[in-house]
Amino acid sequence: MAASTRPPADRPIVWVNCAVSLDGRLAFARGARARLSGPEDLDRVHRMRAESDAILIGVGTVAADDPSLRVDWARAGRPPGRPPLRVVLDARGRLPPGARILDRSAPTLVATSASGRDRLPPGVETVVAGEESIDLDRLLAALRERGVERLMVEGGARVLASVLRSRRFDRLTVYYAPVVIGGSLAPPMVAGRDTAGPEELTALKLEGVARLGAGFVATFVP
Numbered sequence: 170m171a172a173s174t175r176p177p178a179d180r181p182i183v184w185v186n187c188a189v190s191l192d193g194r195l196a197f198a199r200g201a202r203a204r205l206s207g208p209e210d211l212d213r214v215h216r217m218r219a220e221s222d223a224i225l226i227g228v229g230t231v232a233a234d235d236p237s238l239r240v241d242w243a244r245a246g247r248p249p250g251r252p253p254l255r256v257v258l259d260a261r262g263r264l265p266p267g268a269r270i271l272d273r274s275a276p277t278l279v280a281t282s283a284s285g286r287d288r289l290p291p292g293v294e295t296v297v298a299g300e301e302s303i304d305l306d307r308l309l310a311a312l313r314e315r316g317v318e319r320l321m322v323e324g325g326a327r328v329l330a331s332v333l334r335s336r337r338f339d340r341l342t343v344y345y346a347p348v349v350i351g352g353s354l355a356p357p358m359v360a361g362r363d364t365a366g367p368e369e370l371t372a373l374k375l376e377g378v379a380r381l382g383a384g385f386v387a388t389f390v391p
């Protein structure tokens with residue numbers, strides 16, 4: 170999708186991106202970070218970040234990886250620009266005060282619930298998007314109102330489940346690294362509720378497949 174495409178009135182354009190093993194795992198056993206992207210894929214991810222107004226992850230990814238979500242402008246092949254807003258889904262206020270995402274190097278917004286807000290570290294900018302949990306539509310509308318036109322969703326498994334199953338996205342790109350992780354404790358690309366049968370499937374359309382470094386990238390639309 171071209172960066173110039175206009176977003177709908179009630180939500181940003183949502184780009185979902187992740188890197189998985191051939192068996193569809195996001196990380197090693199118990200969520201230990203796997204660094205599945207090779208250099209070429211990291212360049213692609215940083216280009217996507219550079220084209221986004223905001224980047225969204227779940228608090229589970231903060232706990233597992235403590236990412237900074239900054240743009241490496243050299244990797245993106247661009248002169249340094251405005252850093253995208255970093256958005257964390259954290260309904261219960263679990264975000265630790267020392268998380269890198271709170272390092273003030275770029276703006277950060279914590280999406281939380283009315284009950285979770287008071288548990289967050291002081292000085293953190295919050296948006297309340299539900300009473301006990303986070304209503305994705307409410308959050309997307311709040312981000313759009315704030316001027317976010319392009320939102321990149323980077324995971325992890327529960328956030329990917331919410332966004333893909335709600336179909337509130339415009340494009341999914343998956344980098345497949347030519348490795349097998351296996352086992353029963355490595356998180357799958359999509360967690361959340363189980364799918365009982367074909368009537369509950371989330372069906373996507375494959376738009377393209379391209380070799381990238383040692384692996385390949387597949388692009389899907391809802």
Ligand SMILES: NC(=O)c1ccc[n+]([C@@H]2O[C@H](COP(=O)([O-])OP(=O)(O)OC[C@H]3O[C@@H](n4cnc5c(N)ncnc54)[C@H](OP(=O)(O)O)[C@@H]3O)[C@@H](O)[C@H]2O)c1
Pocket residue numbers: 186187188189194195196197199200201202203205226227228229230231233234258259260261262263302303304305323324325326327328329331356360
């Ligand atoms: N390979 C990749 O591309 C990639 C990218 C990112 C992450 N990861 C991996 O993914 C794993 C983390 O995944 P995860 O599933 O544990 O955590 P996650 O998806 O990052 O975060 C999930 C948490 O976010 C909170 N949340 C609040 N509202 C939500 C909503 N509407 N939908 C979904 N979540 C919501 C929930 O916690 P509360 O109820 O407490 O709010 C939930 O448990 C790590 O192993 C990490 O390494 C891999």
